[in-house]
Amino acid sequence: MTDLADTVTLPPVPSVPGDAPVPSRAAALEADAVSAWFGDRKVLDRVSLAMPAREVTALIGPSGCGKSTFLRILNRMHELTGTASLAGRVLLDGSDIYDRGRRITHARREIGMVFQKPNPFPAMSLYENVLAGLKLGGIRAGKDAKDDLVEECLTRAGLWNEVRDRLRQPGGALSGGQQQRLCIARSLAVRPRVLLMDEPCSALDPTSTRRVEETIAELKAEVTVVIVTHNMQQAARVSDSCAFFLAEQGTPGVIVEHGPTATVFGSPRDPRTADYVNGRFG
Numbered sequence: 001m002t003d004l005a006d007t008v009t010l011p012p013v014p015s016v017p018g019d020a021p022v023p024s025r026a027a028a029l030e031a032d033a034v035s036a037w038f039g040d041r042k043v044l045d046r047v048s049l050a051m052p053a054r055e056v057t058a059l060i061g062p063s064g065c066g067k068s069t070f071l072r073i074l075n076r077m078h079e080l081t082g083t084a085s086l087a088g089r090v091l092l093d094g095s096d097i098y099d100r101g102r103r104i105t106h107a108r109r110e111i112g113m114v115f116q117k118p119n120p121f122p123a124m125s126l127y128e129n130v131l132a133g134l135k136l137g138g139i140r141a142g143k144d145a146k147d148d149l150v151e152e153c154l155t156r157a158g159l160w161n162e163v164r165d166r167l168r169q170p171g172g173a174l175s176g177g178q179q180q181r182l183c184i185a186r187s188l189a190v191r192p193r194v195l196l197m198d199e200p201c202s203a204l205d206p207t208s209t210r211r212v213e214e215t216i217a218e219l220k221a222e223v224t225v226v227i228v229t230h231n232m233q234q235a236a237r238v239s240d241s242c243a244f245f246l247a248e249q250g251t252p253g254v255i256v257e258h259g260p261t262a263t264v265f266g267s268p269r270d271p272r273t274a275d276y277v278n279g280r281f282g
Ligand SMILES: Nc1ncnc2c1ncn2[C@@H]1O[C@H](COP(=O)(O)OP(=O)(O)OP(=O)(O)O)[C@@H](O)[C@H]1O
Pocket: 038, 043, 061, 062, 063, 064, 065, 066, 067, 068, 069, 070, 081, 083
């Protein structure tokens, strides 16, 4: 249910949708000594990571090392799991999203999430899918502003030209790759400052994957992107910097190495990073 005290008006859209550049609201995100538990099992240990504005940061590492948990901590989704707890700070342009008095809805609106499996509302039209987050976030907009916003977000997600003539068709009628770009458009409609992506291409074919990667490259001027991927070529293609997570022999996950993507892949400092990026384990 929408909390009325949290109702806001949509920030203005460009006057020429799709053509005018969207003013950048990208924010820097910084994790400071983040630890996480499920029950009494610690799964992340004092992870610190700077994710600069207008850059793509890739989180890589073997299955189970805590990448998704870390990502979910970045927009306060971790706390939705009953047994979950955490310590540390997450700074969005310097202020902690976990500060007392900060609303969970604020973090969710500022820091969007795209999931592994495209999850559009299948019976809702494409138009309504794009706008779905506005209702949930208590954001008001008039008819013209909504029309402009739908065009703008579908354009930014790289889907407008494919669907402009069928906006009233259901979201479930699209291909998997198109559905994922629809989900990206839906995330963009609330004007997030950071977009988190949890293996966004793992359910997609190579052509759709390439299209989503192009979309990520186009978006990063306007929104900071943090992406979890198991695909090393993808990390190398899309990211500016890269963090290698590892949880060795039942110990909690830590970042072994973090730096510019070219360095992490080309001349890593730690032999474990070299082994992982060269496919020798994981
Ligand atoms: N809801 C949960 N309840 C209990 N333990 C969990 C839960 N979710 C994750 N875990 C555990 O936390 C650890 C980190 O899991 P997480 O999903 O963050 O790893 P990951 O690196 O994203 O893995 P993958 O690459 O396979 O998605 C794992 O040991 C996992 O079993």
